[in-house]
Amino acid sequence: MASLTETQSMIIATAEAVAEQFGPDYWREHDEREAYPEDFITALAEHGFFGLTVPEPLGGSGQGLVELVLVMEALCRGGGGGGPALGYLFGLLGTMTLSHAAKTEHQLENLKALASGERLCAFALSEPDAGTNSFNISTTAVERGDDYVINGAKWFITNLQHSQRLLLVTQTRQLESSESCGLSLFLVDLPSEALSFSPTPKHGFNYYKSNQLFIDNLVVPKSSMIGEPGKGFASLAPTLNAERLLVAAGAVGTARLALQAAVNYAKEREVFRGPIGGHQAIQHPLAAAHAKLEAAWLTVLEAASLDDEGTRPERAAGMANVAKYVAVEAAIDACYQSLQTYGGAGYAREYHQERWWREVQLFRLAPLTQQMTLNFIGQHVLGLPKSY
Numbered sequence: 001m002a003s004l005t006e007t008q009s010m011i012i013a014t015a016e017a018v019a020e021q022f023g024p025d026y027w028r029e030h031d032e033r034e035a036y037p038e039d040f041i042t043a044l045a046e047h048g049f050f051g052l053t054v055p056e057p058l059g060g061s062g063q064g065l066v067e068l069v070l071v072m073e074a075l076c077r078g079g080g081g082g083g084p085a086l087g088y089l090f091g092l093l094g095t096m097t098l099s100h101a102a103k104t105e106h107q108l109e110n111l112k113a114l115a116s117g118e119r120l121c122a123f124a125l126s127e128p129d130a131g132t133n134s135f136n137i138s139t140t141a142v143e144r145g146d147d148y149v150i151n152g153a154k155w156f157i158t159n160l161q162h163s164q165r166l167l168l169v170t171q172t173r174q175l176e177s178s179e180s181c182g183l184s185l186f187l188v189d190l191p192s193e194a195l196s197f198s199p200t201p202k203h204g205f206n207y208y209k210s211n212q213l214f215i216d217n218l219v220v221p222k223s224s225m226i227g228e229p230g231k232g233f234a235s236l237a238p239t240l241n242a243e244r245l246l247v248a249a250g251a252v253g254t255a256r257l258a259l260q261a262a263v264n265y266a267k268e269r270e271v272f273r274g275p276i277g278g279h280q281a282i283q284h285p286l287a288a289a290h291a292k293l294e295a296a297w298l299t300v301l302e303a304a305s306l307d308d309e310g311t312r313p314e315r316a317a318g319m320a321n322v323a324k325y326v327a328v329e330a331a332i333d334a335c336y337q338s339l340q341t342y343g344g345a346g347y348a349r350e351y352h353q354e355r356w357w358r359e360v361q362l363f364r365l366a367p368l369t370q371q372m373t374l375n376f377i378g379q380h381v382l383g384l385p386k387s388y
C-alpha cells in the first residue's frame, strides 16, 4: 500500500487519542467487574467511528475498509489491547450489512441511527449446531399473512444487553422442501417479549456478555427482511469479508501493544547482569514476533485495499483469508512472547499480559476459525478439492 493520505493520518491520530483515554487499567478493571465499557462505546459514537464506511448522505463519512482497519488497529494498539475489538466489531456488523442491503425507508432510517451510534445492532447467526456450518441454521421464519413468525435458539450472541436492534439470521426454506439453503435476514427491534437470553460465562472479553438466545414466536413484518427471501447470504457476504480483516487488525493492534510493553520491560528488568533484553533468548523471540507482525499488517492493508478497489473480488476474498490467518498467528505468538518476557509477573492480573493473551486466543476461534480460513485458501486460492 502507498503511504498514508492526510485523512488516514488524521483518522489514526483520532483513534489513538480515544485509545489513550481508555488505557490498559480501564480495561483490566472492566474485565474484573465484567462491566460493559459504556463510556468507551459512547466515545466511538461521538467520533463517528460507527459510521466510518457508511455513505455521507446516510450520515456516515464514506470511508473504506482501509480506514476501518486503521481505526481498529489504533484503538487496540493505543491502549485497549483486545478490549475495543469486540465492541467495535459487533457494533459494525449490522451497520455494514445495511450499508450494502438497506432498501426500505425504515431500513435506511435504522442505518442512519446505527451510523451515528445512537443505536447499536447485535448480530445473531450462530446456533449450537450452526457455527462453522452456518447453512445448518434451524431457526425458522415462516410466512403468515404480512408477517413472518420466527422460532429457534442461538448462542454466543454478544451485546444483546446493550443493543436496540438485532440482525437475525434465519432459515426460510419450507421444512418439507430442500431446494436451497434459504437463509433470510431480519432487522429486529430490541427488547422484545418473544426474545429471552442469558449470558454464557467465558474465558475473556468479560466486558461484553455473549448470550444464549431463545426466540419464541417472534412476529415481524415482512418489511423488516433485509435483502431477498432465501438469499440473505448474499447480503451478508461483504460484511463477513470485512469481519475477517477487522479481526486481523484487532489482533495486530493488541499484539503490538503487548510487544511494546515487553520491550520496555526487557530494557529495565535486571535479573543477573544487565537487562534481560540483552539475552538472545529474550531478544530474538521479540524481534521475530515484531517481524511477523509487520509482515502481517502489510497483508491486512493490502487485503483491505483490494476490497475497497472492488475490481478483483476473488483475489480480495483470498487475501482477506490470508490476512486473517497470518495476523492472528503472528499476534498469538507476540502475546505469548510478551507474557514469557514478564516471567511470573506476566501471569499476574496486575499486569496486562495475561488478559491480552486470553483475548487474542479468541481470534483463532471466532468469528471465523483458523481452520475455515485454511479451507478457503486451500480450495479457492490454491484450487485444491473441497475438503469437507
Ligand SMILES: Cc1cc2nc3c(=O)[nH]c(=O)nc-3n(C[C@H](O)[C@H](O)[C@H](O)COP(=O)(O)OP(=O)(O)OC[C@H]3O[C@@H](n4cnc5c(N)ncnc54)[C@H](O)[C@@H]3O)c2cc1C
Binding pocket: 090, 123, 124, 125, 126, 127, 128, 130, 131, 132, 133, 155, 156, 157, 158, 159, 202, 205, 210, 362, 365, 366, 367, 368, 369, 370, 371, 372, 375, 387, 388
Ligand atoms: C466470545 C464469542 C463471541 C461470539 N459472538 C457471536 C455473535 O455475536 N454472534 C454470532 O452469531 N456468533 C458469535 N460467536 C460464535 C462464533 O462465531 C462461533 O463460535 C464460531 O463460528 C465457531 O463455531 P462453533 O463454535 O460452533 O464451532 P464448531 O462449528 O462446532 O467447530 C468446532 C471445531 O471444528 C472445526 N471444524 C469444523 N468443521 C471443519 C472443517 N470442515 N474443516 C476444518 N475444521 C473444521 C472448527 O474450525 C472448530 O475448530 C461468538 C463466539 C465466541 C466464542
